[in-house]
Amino acid sequence: MNALDLARWQFAITTVYHFIFVPITIGSGFLVAGLHTAWYRTNQDKYLRATKFFGKLFLINFAIGVVTGIVQEFQFGMNWSAYSRFVGDIFGAPLAMEGLLAFFLESTFLGLWIFGWDRLPKKIHMLTIWMAALGTLFSAYFILAANAWMQHPVGYVLNGSRGRAELTDIFKVLTQNTALAAFFHTIPSAFLTAGGLFAGVAGWMIAKKRDVEVAKPVMKMGLITIIISFLIVGVTGDWTARVMTSQQPMKMAAAEAAYDTKSNMPFSLLTLGTLDGSKPVFQIGLPSVLSFMSTGNFNGVVEGVNDLQKEYVAKYGPGDYKPNIPLAYWGFRLMIGFGALCALFALIVLVRLRKGNYPTSKWLLRAMISLPFLPILANSFGWIFTESARQPWVVFGLFKTAQGVSPSVGAGSVLFTMITFTALYGVLAVIEFGLMIRTIKVGPEPTPKPGAKDSDVLTMAY
Numbered sequence: 389m390n391a392l393d394l395a396r397w398q399f400a401i402t403t404v405y406h407f408i409f410v411p412i413t414i415g416s417g418f419l420v421a422g423l424h425t426a427w428y429r430t431n432q433d434k435y436l437r438a439t440k441f442f443g444k445l446f447l448i449n450f451a452i453g454v455v456t457g458i459v460q461e462f463q464f465g466m467n468w469s470a471y472s473r474f475v476g477d478i479f480g481a482p483l484a485m486e487g488l489l490a491f492f493l494e495s496t497f498l499g500l501w502i503f504g505w506d507r508l509p510k511k512i513h514m515l516t517i518w519m520a521a522l523g524t525l526f527s528a529y530f531i532l533a534a535n536a537w538m539q540h541p542v543g544y545v546l547n548g549s550r551g552r553a554e555l556t557d558i559f560k561v562l563t564q565n566t567a568l569a570a571f572f573h574t575i576p577s578a579f580l581t582a583g584g585l586f587a588g589v590a591g592w593m594i595a596k597k598r599d600v601e602v603a604k605p606v607m608k609m610g611l612i613t614i615i616i617s618f619l620i621v622g623v624t625g626d627w628t629a630r631v632m633t634s635q636q637p638m639k640m641a642a643a644e645a646a647y648d649t650k651s652n653m654p655f656s657l658l659t660l661g662t663l664d665g666s667k668p669v670f671q672i673g674l675p676s677v678l679s680f681m682s683t684g685n686f687n688g689v690v691e692g693v694n695d696l697q698k699e700y701v702a703k704y705g706p707g708d709y710k711p712n713i714p715l716a717y718w719g720f721r722l723m724i725g726f727g728a729l730c731a732l733f734a735l736i737v738l739v740r741l742r743k744g745n746y747p748t749s750k751w752l753l754r755a756m757i758s759l760p761f762l763p764i765l766a767n768s769f770g771w772i773f774t775e776s777a778r779q780p781w782v783v784f785g786l787f788k789t790a791q792g793v794s795p796s797v798g799a800g801s802v803l804f805t806m807i808t809f810t811a812l813y814g815v816l817a818v819i820e821f822g823l824m825i826r827t828i829k830v831g832p833e834p835t836p837k838p839g840a841k842d843s844d845v846l847t848m849a850y
Contacts, residue, residue: 409453415582417521471792486530494523536567583613591756719773730762
């Protein structure tokens with residue numbers, strides 16, 4: 389493997405790992421804020437205990453997410469200096485906004501929430517967690533806007549003498565439909581992930597008959613969050629698919645293993661293709677569904693991989709413009725499949741709850757325990773699909789991935805850092821999992837004694 393291949397593998401490993409914690413943090417912040425608000429309004433101890441218990445899980449993921457995210461920025465300079473030089477004038481603006489505005493907003497108010505128990509008025513203290521959660525939304529938007537520019541570059545000019553793209557309109561970069569579609573698809577996915585975590589942990593507590601009073605309202609909240617979020621993800625996913633079809637038709641064609649251009653294109657349930665990815669051998673599909681997803685018309689024309697390859701050669705010059713089709717195809721389906729499975733489990737349990745039946749059977753308990761992991765898998769495969777199906781472009785239509793690698797960094801150096809980061813992230817995974825399991829096993833702190841302060845009844849691992 390050369391330096392380019394190793395650099396891609398390293399970035400893929402660290403980015404997918406980091407993205408595990410991002411949706412958990414975004415969604416959990418709002419759910420913890422909801423529990424805190426319930427305690428403020430009702431003054432019931434079960435909501436106070438739930439707020440602090442699930443607040444610990446939120447903070448563990450927040451901390452690991454921050455640590456793993458720092459590595460991403462270093463890699464731009466280490467392994468992708470040519471890319472950084474080309475996009476820095478544009479990419480740096482939303483990243484600076486994220487760091488100076490969003491991250492400081494969430495970290496400042498999160499600090500006030502952590503250390504504000506018994507020090508701030510209860511209403512002000514409650515508002516600090518809402519502001520911290522709001523900060524995660526701003527942070528997500530700026531990052532997604534930067535990524536959206538790579539998917540669909542706007543608001544720039546090419547400076548040939550300097551060999552880079554230069555920003556002309558930051559408003560276009562921040563408000564283009566690619567960024568908006570990505571944001572409104574990613575945020576419900578984050579709530580789906582957090583709902584799965586909260587419902588799964590609460591379901592385990594109920595099954596083990598531990599702190600059932602605390603767990604019951606949290607499980608209901610988590611299950612309802614999963615179902616509502618999944619419906620929103622479906623609607624925004626349809627919007628995202630149409631934006632993607634108009635801007636990156638090759639990505640949509642690869643996602644469906646659609647090799648030839650035609651109308652009434654079926655949505656593929658299963659496709660087996662040749663080893664070189666040039667044509668399908670066997671295919672099962674739903675008639676005309678892909679045409680509707682892509683164009684909003686069952687008779688719409690969807691461009692195929694082979695025809696797009698010819699168009700791109702004519703437009704951009706000789707080269708292979710097809711992404712890894714099996715990876716795109718199965719990544720797209722696994723994203724949908726794991727998310728749907730999570731929603732199905734949540735619906736089954738929620739129906740049983742309406743009848744007064746809480747999880748008791750081994751099968752149902754296993755389903756509850758799987759809820760935190762299914763959305764994580766869905767998010768990971770969705771991220772892999774989004775980034776890998778854009779290849780060979782790092783900035784679509786402007787700059788290829790092969791052009792972005794650092795020219796002076798050899799394969800040996802990249803291999804060393806890849807092994808180091810992978811080992812480091814492995815250690816962090818053990819720490820993260822250990823902290824989560826330990827916190828869950830310990831459970832919520834006891835009910836406060838009469839006259840005790842909030843800070844006296846719970847030692848928060850901050």
